[in-house]
Amino acid sequence: MRRPAREAIDRLLHPKSIAVAGSLREARFGGHVTTGNLQRFGFGGRIYPVNPQYREVLGLPVYPRVRDIPEPVDLVVTMAGAAAVPGIIADAVHNGARTAIIISDGFGERSQDGKRLQQEVSRTAAAGGLRLLGPNTIGVANPAIGLITTPYRVTYGRMITGGISLCAQTGLIGPQNMPLEETHYGLSKMCDFGNKCDIDEIDLLEYLADDPDTKVIAMHLEDIRQGQLFLKRAKAAAARKPVIVLKPGRSRESRRAMASHTGSLAGEDQVYDGAFRQAGVIRVDSFRELIDIPKVFASQPLPRGHRLAIVTISGGAGVMGIDVATANGLALARFSPDTLAKLAAISPVLAGNPVDLGPGLPAYQVPGGIASRFPAMIEAVLHDDNVDCLAMACPWGVRGKIAEVFGPMVRRQAKTMAVWVAGPSLTIAEEMNREFESIGLPTYPDGDAAIKALSVAARYSRIRAGLRGTEV
Numbered sequence: 001m002r003r004p005a006r007e008a009i010d011r012l013l014h015p016k017s018i019a020v021a022g023s024l025r026e027a028r029f030g031g032h033v034t035t036g037n038l039q040r041f042g043f044g045g046r047i048y049p050v051n052p053q054y055r056e057v058l059g060l061p062v063y064p065r066v067r068d069i070p071e072p073v074d075l076v077v078t079m080a081g082a083a084a085v086p087g088i089i090a091d092a093v094h095n096g097a098r099t100a101i102i103i104s105d106g107f108g109e110r111s112q113d114g115k116r117l118q119q120e121v122s123r124t125a126a127a128g129g130l131r132l133l134g135p136n137t138i139g140v141a142n143p144a145i146g147l148i149t150t151p152y153r154v155t156y157g158r159m160i161t162g163g164i165s166l167c168a169q170t171g172l173i174g175p176q177n178m179p180l181e182e183t184h185y186g187l188s189k190m191c192d193f194g195n196k197c198d199i200d201e202i203d204l205l206e207y208l209a210d211d212p213d214t215k216v217i218a219m220h221l222e223d224i225r226q227g228q229l230f231l232k233r234a235k236a237a238a239a240r241k242p243v244i245v246l247k248p249g250r251s252r253e254s255r256r257a258m259a260s261h262t263g264s265l266a267g268e269d270q271v272y273d274g275a276f277r278q279a280g281v282i283r284v285d286s287f288r289e290l291i292d293i294p295k296v297f298a299s300q301p302l303p304r305g306h307r308l309a310i311v312t313i314s315g316g317a318g319v320m321g322i323d324v325a326t327a328n329g330l331a332l333a334r335f336s337p338d339t340l341a342k343l344a345a346i347s348p349v350l351a352g353n354p355v356d357l358g359p360g361l362p363a364y365q366v367p368g369g370i371a372s373r374f375p376a377m378i379e380a381v382l383h384d385d386n387v388d389c390l391a392m393a394c395p396w397g398v399r400g401k402i403a404e405v406f407g408p409m410v411r412r413q414a415k416t417m418a419v420w421v422a423g424p425s426l427t428i429a430e431e432m433n434r435e436f437e438s439i440g441l442p443t444y445p446d447g448d449a450a451i452k453a454l455s456v457a458a459r460y461s462r463i464r465a466g467l468r469g470t471e472v
Helices: 005-013 031-040 082-095 112-127 201-210 227-238 252-262 269-279 287-292 294-299 315-327 337-346 358-364 374-382 402-412 426-438 447-468
Strands: 017-021 046-050 075-078 099-102 131-133 140-142 160-168 186-192 216-220 243-246 282-284 307-312 389-394 416-421
Touching: 005 099, 005 131, 005 140, 005 186, 005 201, 017 031, 017 082, 031 046, 075 082, 082 099, 082 112, 112 131, 160 201, 160 294, 186 294, 201 216, 201 227, 216 287, 216 294, 227 243, 227 269, 227 447, 243 287, 269 282, 282 447, 287 294, 287 447, 294 447, 307 315, 307 374, 307 447, 315 389, 315 447, 337 374, 374 389, 374 402, 389 447, 402 426, 416 426, 416 447
Parallel strands: 017 046, 017 075, 075 099, 099 131, 160 186, 160 216, 216 243, 243 282, 307 389, 389 416
Antiparallel strands: 140 186
């Protein structure tokens, strides 16, 4: 009898004990790497390496088989060859384990023999009450407890805890592929579904909707096998927090490629579009958007409306920003006379929307630099009752002073902001982005991306109000 999904997902994402079964030799991939990652990221639970050829690894005693571990473990992680997996899963059932992650490939995505092997493993697990994630996955991550199951070495030493939960049918979302520390990306949970022989998007969606540490759910889904149930769960989740989905397969060629990747069979794209809209799911168009757009939900309040203010360092960029805004459902805010007067008092060239810093930058070459003028300028815009959200280009003059200039503003403000940094040095731009992210201001690679993120936030504000039967 299978354990209920909620209990299983809780054990999967909050295990107190983990068995790691697979190669324990030092390499770029395998059980040795997974064990080392768990230790380096500070997992505080018990770790049981499993391999009959070793007695000790990384200071931990090694057990010949999972069934030899002296307690029922919450989670078994195996990256052993596909042929060895049925025996490991049988041992996990004998141990009384709660959940298992099958990192190994060579199952349903590979061949008919692999599909039969996957079915055998699934039957063994189901009969023993063991819930499975995978096969063909890198598993899960939970930065709050130092949980990281990827079999690839992660080269940095810290994951930032935040409000974004990422779920996908690709290892691209894994900590080994994302610069989570350098970008100060606030991750709540991460899960790679793999082939979905058991635990799937519906299980995670239901769990994350109730998870107090998750503010936004972002999913990459190659296929959805129980469409009606997924839409029911998604609609219930979207009434509480944003559900953002990247659904590839817009072309026949990509649908054919998906079938060879995880054994997925995808339906017609237009059907998904309509179903997502009915359920309040926001569909994005690229992996970059799947990663970046959730940041505005994790750290910012929802917009009360769709009126946008733009602060730019170029008039041309401001004009292009207006086009992006109107194409995505935002309207340019009309500043009040009081706001226009405040901006004009700083510099006559600033009195308009978009606020174009470009012509006024030479006037800021005064003691204290632009950082001394910027707070008053931004505060004037944000205090305008006609403004619901702000897309802001940040000049380099505030480099090194971001926490000082914007920190108090972020703590006081209840309006949605998105930021981008422009300039000739990627190194300096990334440094400033990290400063912004560390105080809770989401950053984007350019103005278009920042405005698109704000438009999605405004759209979700309307969606949530509709699902709750309230007004924005």
